[in-house]
Amino acid sequence: MRTILVGIKRVIDYNVRVRVRPDGTGVVTDGVKMSANPFDSIALEEALRLRERGEADEVLAVSVGPTEAQQQLRDALAMGADRAILVKADAALEPLAVARALLALVKRETPRLVILGKQAIDDDCSQTGQMLAALWERPQATSASKLEVQGEVARVTREVDAGLETLEVDLPAVITTDLRLNEPRYIKLPDIMKAKKKPLDVIELASLGVDAAPELKVLKFEAPPQRQKGIMVKDAGELVAALKQRGLA
Amino acid sequence: MDRVLVVAEHADGKLNAAVAKCVACAAAIPGAEIHVAVLAIDGSAVADSAAAIQGVARVLLVRNAANEPALSAVLAPQLAKLAEGYRFVLGPSTTFGKDLMPRVAGLLGAPQVSDVMAVESATRFRRPVYAGNAIATVEAPAGRQIVATVRVASFTEAPAGEPAPVQAVAIDVPLPVSTRFVSVTAARNDRPDLQTAARVVSGGRALGSADNFKLIQGLADKLGAAVGASRAAVDAGFAPNELQVGQTGKIIAPELYVAIGISGAIQHLTGIKDARTIVAINKDAEAPIFEVADIGLVGDLFSLLPEIEKLL
Numbered sequence: 001m002r003t004i005l006v007g008i009k010r011v012i013d014y015n016v017r018v019r020v021r022p023d024g025t026g027v028v029t030d031g032v033k034m035s036a037n038p039f040d041s042i043a044l045e046e047a048l049r050l051r052e053r054g055e056a057d058e059v060l061a062v063s064v065g066p067t068e069a070q071q072q073l074r075d076a077l078a079m080g081a082d083r084a085i086l087v088k089a090d091a092a093l094e095p096l097a098v099a100r101a102l103l104a105l106v107k108r109e110t111p112r113l114v115i116l117g118k119q120a121i122d123d124d125c126s127q128t129g130q131m132l133a134a135l136w137e138r139p140q141a142t143s144a145s146k147l148e149v150q151g152e153v154a155r156v157t158r159e160v161d162a163g164l165e166t167l168e169v170d171l172p173a174v175i176t177t178d179l180r181l182n183e184p185r186y187i188k189l190p191d192i193m194k195a196k197k198k199p200l201d202v203i204e205l206a207s208l209g210v211d212a213a214p215e216l217k218v219l220k221f222e223a224p225p226q227r228q229k230g231i232m233v234k235d236a237g238e239l240v241a242a243l244k245q246r247g248l249a
Numbered sequence: 250m251d252r253v254l255v256v257a258e259h260a261d262g263k264l265n266a267a268v269a270k271c272v273a274c275a276a277a278i279p280g281a282e283i284h285v286a287v288l289a290i291d292g293s294a295v296a297d298s299a300a301a302i303q304g305v306a307r308v309l310l311v312r313n314a315a316n317e318p319a320l321s322a323v324l325a326p327q328l329a330k331l332a333e334g335y336r337f338v339l340g341p342s343t344t345f346g347k348d349l350m351p352r353v354a355g356l357l358g359a360p361q362v363s364d365v366m367a368v369e370s371a372t373r374f375r376r377p378v379y380a381g382n383a384i385a386t387v388e389a390p391a392g393r394q395i396v397a398t399v400r401v402a403s404f405t406e407a408p409a410g411e412p413a414p415v416q417a418v419a420i421d422v423p424l425p426v427s428t429r430f431v432s433v434t435a436a437r438n439d440r441p442d443l444q445t446a447a448r449v450v451s452g453g454r455a456l457g458s459a460d461n462f463k464l465i466q467g468l469a470d471k472l473g474a475a476v477g478a479s480r481a482a483v484d485a486g487f488a489p490n491e492l493q494v495g496q497t498g499k500i501i502a503p504e505l506y507v508a509i510g511i512s513g514a515i516q517h518l519t520g521i522k523d524a525r526t527i528v529a530i531n532k533d534a535e536a537p538i539f540e541v542a543d544i545g546l547v548g549d550l551f552s553l554l555p556e557i558e559k560l561l
Contacts, residue, residue: 012379017382017515018379018380018382018383019382020382020383027379027382027383094360095351095361096354096355096358096359096360096361099355118497119497121379121380121496122378122379123378124363124364124377124378124379124380124496125361125363126347126351126363127351127354127361127363128351129351130321130348130349130350130351130352130355131351131352131354131355131361132355133322133352133355134325134351134352134353134354134355134356135355137425138427139322139425139427139428140321140322140348140352140428141428142344142347142348143344143347143348145490155431158344159344159490159491160344160345160433160491161343161344161345161444161491161499162260162433162435162491163433163434163435163489163490163491164433164434164435164490164491165430165432165433166431166432166433166434167320167428167429167430167431168428168429168431169427169428169429170427170428173427178497179480179484179497180483180484180490215360215389215390215393216360216362216387216388216389217387217388218385218386218387218388219373219386219387219388220385220386221378221383221384221385221386222383222384222386223382223383223384224377224381224382224383224384224522227522227527227540227541227543229539229540229541229542230527230542230543230544230545231543231544231545232539232545232546232547233544233545233546234546235546235548235556236546236553236556236557236560237556237560238546239528239530239544239546239553239557240557240560240561242544243505243528243544243561246526248448248472248504248505248526249472249561
């Protein structure tokens with residue numbers, strides 16, 4: 001079975017304006033919409049396309065997180081994943097712990113590709129994929145904007161500071177997605193019904209025997225300093241005068 | 250004394266300016282002894298540049314034919330070996346560092362602190378989360394090896410100093426051949442580098458086409474500025490991906506940022522909030538960009554751009 005394993009993280013929805021709690025212990029989550037990390041939806045879409053092109057037999061969606069993440073896995077199944085596994089962990093995990101949990105699953109499921117988002121939009125760490133690749137001792141190609149699989153090799157175009165870099169990696173490998181890799185499909189109502197019959201296994205993180213104890217302690221969260229609203233000018237002449245006054249023109 | 254290893258990013262025989270910013274970050278760690286690791290084929294010129302950064306005590310030069318073009322799968326095992334005895338391993342939060350450093354952390358089994366924007370002590374760091382909508386203060390366990398990426402927009406380059414010694418180091422670890430470089434395509438341009446430019450002119454979706462996007466180049470030329478773009482402009486194909494400014498693109502801190510026809514989505518503002526002066530031109534007076542702009546002008550960019558250029 002040629003499996004593609006896709007990571008799904010439950011995060012505060014992309015469109016929510018995140019606010020820091022007044023006591024600084026975190027951000028406001030009460031009554032806030034939660035969704036799959038957008039980069040993970042791109043990862044899932046890419047996996048589905050590879051399966052549709054005959055480059056994979058099944059797409060396995062995995063989340064390492066709280067019980068509620070089953071909702072995002074159901075969405076993944078509705079989008080087209082064949083089965084899902086929730087590795088249940090109620091405490092917040094660091095990327096290294098998530099990478100270790102994913103490695104344990106990778107050893108069991110032996111996927112030919114693991115596709116993850118390049119970062120989660122909550123902690124913005126951008127670590128898990130690379131750490132998994134290191135622990136697994138397999139190639140990585142991060143920030144992918146194009147992915148072609150031919151036999152046992154993937155050719156990946158990456159968005160880098162200089163432009164676009166193309167790598168060739170032997171499979172299995174870890175790929176992380178950038179925004180322009182694809183546009184995820186919408187979930188259709190009948191698919192939501194069908195997804196209810198697809199397998200979603202829940203396993204305890206502890207059952208994987210990985211060291212998941214957090215090492216970094218977040219002492220506090222603060223709102224960032226706000227920029228002051230400046231002046232409005234009414235024409236090009238005033239704009240240039242304002243620049244000159246600041247020594248910028 | 251804590252030893253800090255800074256990983257040098259370089260290309261075409263030149264040290265990336267982000268390295269001097271990483272050294273500035275490292276120097277903020279109390280009692281740091283800073284070493285810079287240069288992994289290259291030859292690397293002599295790069296090592297000399299790194300040795301001339303103030304605060305650097307030593308440059309470790311690791312030569313290997315496999316080291317260029319840089320592949321994280323090849324560099325990481327060498328760095329993990331080199332990192333023995335170092336309390337901190339730092340790299341820039343560029344696409345190079347973001348790709349490489351977590352792989353090093355994975356091999357070391359060490360936690361990583363991403364995008365360090367301030368050092369409060371040898372164990373306390375500040376970093377942005379939620380696209381910069383919150384700043385977290387993170388504490389690392391005392392005595393534990395830590396990998397970190399440095400948010401380069403938060404630090405100014407360490408100045409030149411007395412040259413430090415360059416020491417060639419041989420590292421004998423097996424290197425994988427399962428990752429192969431194929432090509433890199435970058436638009437050649439003579440403009441200042443977007444990430445380090447003192448001035449940046451960026452265009453948004455309102456420019457309407459790739460042809461129209463060129464209009465902002467005239468203004469950029471007049472100001473001696475680099476050119477940037479919003480995600481919307483890149484997605485629409487008006488500008489190449491390497492010009493994207495924002496949460497998932499480049500995070501920059503120029504003296505002057507001019508946003509032309511950019512509405513100012515929160516993800517874009519994340520990339521520019523350390524700019525000293527923000528100028529915004531947009532036909533929509535309600536655009537969020539005006540909430541952060543130091544100088545705002547409501548109007549049609551197509552008629553305003555030529556006028557401004559003429560006046561400069």
